[in-house]
Amino acid sequence: MPHAVGVDVGGTKMLGVLIDTDAPTEVLSAEKVPTPRGTDAVLDALTVLVSSLDSGPGVPVGLGVPGLVDRDDRFRYGPNLPDVEDVALGSVLGGRLGRRVVADNDGTCATIAEFRAGAGAGCADGVLLTIGTGIGSGIVVDGRVRHGANGFAGEPGHMVVDRNGPLCPCGRRGCWERFASGSGLGRLGRDAAVAGRLVDSVRRAGGETEAVRGEHVVSSARAGDTDAGLVLDEFAWWLAAGIANLIDLLDPSIVVLGGGVMEAADVLLDRVRSAVPPQVLGAPHRPEVEVVAAGLGERAGAIGAALLAGAGGD
């Protein structure tokens, strides 16, 4: 029973789990705390969180963090952890805790979990996308999660897909996650509402067009509202456009979709599945790529971080 602790460090909350790495989906204990601001406060909160999750000092710890993590476990940069920059998370927290601590990108950690024990298990070539406020990702090539030259691989959220599109906080225009993330869905909804459509969703948002968010569109679509269905069609088209880009480049056999937006899988997944093949190069001449919902839910990142720590890397 090799135990390991994993923590998914999000922009607003941190989710920690203790697992047996031989049975990673049976979480032994879990705890969620708010993410404080500033490097020292984050390290303090992680110290408390890890200590509360396990009793043995030798248990290794993995951290999944939202941003660029280099191959020396150094967190370089991430717009969703704005007050934390350029800190060797693994060795600093390892020193405090007196045990092995490793860090990696949160999308990479979720990919490790989903392709070891979730929806991608057994697939040698695949992509995981976590569709939340932004788009996280990890890529599996020839059986392994890949990190690239510096550890930064797997950030398709900032692919430009519309050069004249809306400005992105990253500085470019028309990045994929401006359209195909949870915030992208909200924006598509507000655009429709301002244009006078989407009456049902505006009502759900308290009558304010500017208050329409993705969940209002999803609720309306579930209730059978045609306008909301059209917004979801548009959203699914954007999601599929980027997925097709990834298929052209990486030729995966499976694309696993996780993240908060996939709570709407019941009204979204079939739309995405229909929108992908027409956009893939030479689609009639190649097998269709499976597009499936993630299997481990919101704990995928934390479980993957624990697997990373327990296995000595992937």
Added chain:
Amino acid sequence: MPHAVGVDVGGTKMLGVLIDTDAPTEVLSAEKVPTPRGTDAVLDALTVLVSSLDSGPGVPVGLGVPGLVDRDDRFRYGPNLPDVEDVALGSVLGGRLGRRVVADNDGTCATIAEFRAGAGAGCADGVLLTIGTGIGSGIVVDGRVRHGANGFAGEPGHMVVDRNGPLCPCGRRGCWERFASGSGLGRLGRDAAVAGRLVDSVRRAGGETEAVRGEHVVSSARAGDTDAGLVLDEFAWWLAAGIANLIDLLDPSIVVLGGGVMEAADVLLDRVRSAVPPQVLGAPHRPEVEVVAAGLGERAGAIGAALLAGAGGD
């Protein structure tokens, strides 16, 4: 001295080489013939070409072809070989010649050559782009050229980068190669000419705005023409936009640029190098990616095909 024959099968011509795989850049003999139309005619021409290149029946043959080639050497589909479809090139030609014949995508073959013996030698994570009529490519991850689940990996030319952009023969709108290929450069030039700019290039094109091609823009830029320089700036921006997408996703240490358009490297390469970093996610927090010209010229694809045959795959 293990010999191997490689043939780069292009849409208009086929270039064959005989090499010693221990010294692949010293081509022992080479021959170029037109590409005929139709599967049988192509196989006939390949039979003659290969026989004229070597005297020994045991010498293995590699083919680089423009399109989707599956892991069983079957050519599935390629818009630049419109009359050839769904043929097991390796085994059919191998049966005719009585020797081992393997086939792979032409961009993949060029990547094998450039990362074994050209500009990417020694790099474990990189991308090769051949900028010609379209964009060919291959990707190197953790030291190996990668093929994906079916053998189709490495087709970034059809990434959508401008959803409202011009129609592509592939059926999508705004594919990267509509902007960042040789034909893309010609289109940017004609757009500028029609708008009344680019007088020098129009003169070089015989006074017809619609006759402006990429080489006229390049010649004008070399002569110091400001308008042509601005078109090259725009072209370099598009090329860099897609390169930045690839860097975000794959985190290579090097991007190697080959293909006919790189004959204009003297006026193009520095422009591309300047345009890449501002478009890469978190650029101030990561090493700059090297962008270099290919080292093996137009023979890269044929040399790589020969290496593939000689080495028993990559």
